[in-house]
Amino acid sequence: MSTETEKTIDEVDGANLAAIDAAIAAAARPFVMRGLASHWPAVAAAGQGDQAIAAYLAARDNGKPLTVLVGPPETGGRYFYTDDMRGVNFRSEKMPMATLVERLLAIRGDPAGPTLYAGSTPTPDSLSSFAAENPLGIDVQGVDPRIWVGNASRIAPHYDMASNIAVVVAGRRRFSLFPPEQISNLYVGPVERTIAGQPTSMVDPDHPDLDRYPLYADAERHKLIADLLPGDALFMPPMWWHHVRSTGALNVLVNYWFGQRTDRFPFAALMLAMHSIRELPDAEREAWRTWFDHYVFGEGAGQAVAHLPLHAQGVLGPPSPQRDRMIIDYVIGMCRGGGS
Structure with a gap:
């Protein structure tokens, strides 16, 4: 070429x-x-x-x-x-x-x-x-x-x-x-x-x-x-x-x-999103896009829970080993239970 x-x-x-x-x-x-x-x-x-x-x-x-x-x-x-x-x-x-x-x-x-x-x-x-x-x-x-x-x-x-x-x-x-x-x-x-x-x-x-x-x-x-x-x-x-x-x-x-963190699983997150979101009706997929922008990709994602006191932020809180364990346990529980 x-x-x-x-x-x-x-x-x-x-x-x-x-x-x-x-x-x-x-x-x-x-x-x-x-x-x-x-x-x-x-x-x-x-x-x-x-x-x-x-x-x-x-x-x-x-x-x-x-x-x-x-x-x-x-x-x-x-x-x-x-x-x-x-x-x-x-x-x-x-x-x-x-x-x-x-x-x-x-x-x-x-x-x-x-x-x-x-x-x-x-x-x-x-x-x-x-x-x-x-x-x-x-x-x-x-x-x-x-x-x-x-x-x-x-x-x-x-x-x-x-x-x-x-x-x-x-x-x-x-x-x-x-x-x-x-x-x-x-x-x-x-x-x-x-x-x-x-x-x-x-x-x-x-x-x-x-x-x-x-x-x-x-x-x-x-x-x-x-x-x-x-x-x-x-x-x-x-x-x-x-x-x-x-x-x-x-x-x-x-x-x-x-430089790669071994306690993060972005590709697994992509696979789970494909499983759970990709085939939803268009309106639902667009709604979930707003959630991803709000909590993950948007410019203000880091401030998305600033209105909550720290003790109430839970899985949405700032990074920590405890928060990370909470997220993993929460996701496992949701998958075992068939979603929210």
Whole structure:
């Protein structure tokens, strides 16, 4: 597709950690940090070639099997559903990191070779010394890095519920990013039967079928492109859609998901709203829209119960562990009782 619509993504000097911390605290949009991890020993090994980064990873392998997605060559490296939407176009195998990189080296340059991809593996589970040897230097609230290793691949547009810093160690990555409000133009697939976690867009941004997905043309006008080399990093706020294209016979990425509260369940709230509100008559749905605006989304939602004394606010009161427990118990009671 034409690159005329591609917009330049913001960049921050990867050597200016104070500026990066400030940008993360204020960011509502993604930005690139050039050279953030250029000092990493892993990046230095990647700079010496595929065999060097493979040896670096294999030497630190603790032997724990990884889940490796294996795609046949006819998929072109795109991990996705089968054409009939009854399954996926890849299979899974278990192997340790050392075996994975050995196989990646063995199939370099083979056009009939499979696509191999091990993703989202916490480094303490596979490469116990990686985090200590390759420190990020940015506050990610104590989370462990996760490593992604494979050959050339394309990952369908999806989103994360947490803030995300993605660091390229080896190979190249192109991220195509879409703001959250483009969801209606991205033709989201199944939400409970996903490819690898989060719901994905059905559109292939590299080869969009605008006859089948015409609204995607508008999403293209809002797309940001981030091309990353080894040592570069990308910050993505929660809920930004991103398509990821990886190139190279052996590419490695490390990411950090942080800032997501584990005591909040926004997606579950969406599912419950779909169950309880979506099929109501129009007038009732509009009435419930006013309730959501009043208590959740409206500008004055925080003051919606200011007229009540604190002891009478109950589940509508200010945040606290007690209030949160009260809400959960109240919702469970309502569901068990069939509603109010």
